[in-house]
Amino acid sequence: MGILDGKTILVAGVTMDSSIGFATAKVAQEQGATVLISNFGRALGITRRIAKRLPETPAVLELDVTDDDHLAGLADQVREHAGADAHLDGVVHSIAYGNPETLLGGKFLGGPWSDVAQALQVSAYSLKSLTMAAKPLMPEGGSVVGLTFDATVSWPAYDWMGVAKAALESTSRYLARELGAEGIRVNLVSAGPLKTLAAKAIPGFEDLEALWSTRAPLGWDNTDHAPTAKAVCALLSDLFPATTGEIVHVDGGFHATGA
Numbered sequence: 001m002g003i004l005d006g007k008t009i010l011v012a013g014v015t016m017d018s019s020i021g022f023a024t025a026k027v028a029q030e031q032g033a034t035v036l037i038s039n040f041g042r043a044l045g046i047t048r049r050i051a052k053r054l055p056e057t058p059a060v061l062e063l064d065v066t067d068d069d070h071l072a073g074l075a076d077q078v079r080e081h082a083g084a085d086a087h088l089d090g091v092v093h094s095i096a097y098g099n100p101e102t103l104l105g106g107k108f109l110g111g112p113w114s115d116v117a118q119a120l121q122v123s124a125y126s127l128k129s130l131t132m133a134a135k136p137l138m139p140e141g142g143s144v145v146g147l148t149f150d151a152t153v154s155w156p157a158y159d160w161m162g163v164a165k166a167a168l169e170s171t172s173r174y175l176a177r178e179l180g181a182e183g184i185r186v187n188l189v190s191a192g193p194l195k196t197l198a199a200k201a202i203p204g205f206e207d208l209e210a211l212w213s214t215r216a217p218l219g220w221d222n223t224d225h226a227p228t229a230k231a232v233c234a235l236l237s238d239l240f241p242a243t244t245g246e247i248v249h250v251d252g253g254f255h256a257t258g259a
């Protein structure tokens with residue numbers, strides 16, 4: 001018996017097997033879910049190859065969260081792969097982008113609006129876009145889970161992505177407010193630093209990783225995505241029926257320490 005038995009889950013944002021989305025798809029399958037994954041653009045071919053490394057090869061959908069046509073066609077794509085009466089019990093938003101050349105790694109004061117706008121659209125607004133695109137297929141009891149990096153404080157190097165995460169965290173609370181009446185929960189997992197493509201693209205991200213190694217009470221393995229993936233799956237399951245608008249920290253306890 002798995003905690004996601006009988007559920008269909010879309011994990012959006014899987015490129016490599018180092019993606020948090022990949023680890024989430026794996027745990028979701030192990031917990032009994034039927035999983036679909038998505039990515040966009042040139043990396044779609046990589047995603048299709050990587051998908052074969054999951055316990056069961058999932059359907060791979062094309063979804064650029066900034067493309068209105070892709071969003072409008074999402075429900076049909078899911079039906080194509082999961083059947084005419086398909087439902088989506090859970091949606092995982094594992095997506096972020098900020099131009100590393102202009103916005104990250106000590107570029108805060110120079111960040112141009114056009115790039116900031118793109119970062120906000122891809123990393124925060126898209127939680128709303130993706131949720132609304134999936135909503136026609138979501139039954140009462142549905143769950144949306146996104147990934148953040150604690151945006152209550154500023155960090156070295158994280159710069160405009162930190163601002164985008166603050167917007168994501170607020171978007172999640174407003175979605176929770178709007179969708180609660182329909183029985184749909186919206187929550188985030190706030191993960192500590194993990195070695196992924198997105199993290200590698202941030203110049204100076206290793207300084208954050210070093211902080212975790214000394215301050216996290218439980219310790220922190222930045223190559224182990226399983227604790228984060230398990231928390232996402234717990235929030236997707238029926239084990240958190242009265243939790244929404246919440247941010248669950250999976251950071252070895254770092255957020256609770258002052259020094």
Ligand code: NAP
Pocket residue numbers: 012013014015016018019020021039040041043044063064065066093094095096097122147148149190191192193194195196197198199
């Ligand atoms: P990742 O493997 O690079 O995943 C990010 C995904 O976002 C990629 O699949 C990327 O696709 C996709 N993406 C970018 N723009 C998109 C768009 N317009 N439409 C659809 N998908 C798009 O890195 P990750 O670390 O697993 O990131 C997953 C989530 O976890 C992000 O929200 C990230 O901020 C968050 N997070 C990461 C850490 C960490 O330390 N790694 C910590 C806390 C939270 P392409 O690869 O094709 O660009």
